[in-house]
Amino acid sequence: QVQLVESGGGLVQPGGSLGLSCAASGRIFSINAMGWYRQAPGKQRELVATITSRGITNYADSVKGRFTISRDDSKKTVYLQMNSLKPEDTAVYSCNGEINLLGYWGQGTRVTVSS
16 A cells, blocks of 8 residues: 655744655555645645656746755655745645555644744
8 A cells, every 4th residue: 555654744834944755655656746735724725846757857936946845756755845935835634645556645744843
């Protein structure tokens, strides 16, 4: 059974940095696009960033220039480096991956940006 497990969330002050990881495990034959999404309290889930199997990235306008998505296929892991964090970045961050031609979600990790 395929699983995605996020780690790295926590509390950070405005202007600070935080790195998230999402590791895939199980019987994996192929990993295509992977991405990070977030859901703030009282809001709908929104796309943060995606990365294709060829390394092509896409970002939400709100995080461009501040967040960086990357992947290490040897570790079956996707990363999200978040810099210059703002209070409005506070949310539960979840990763999504197309694995074995099916979509999977992680359980989410909470990021709180507050002084």
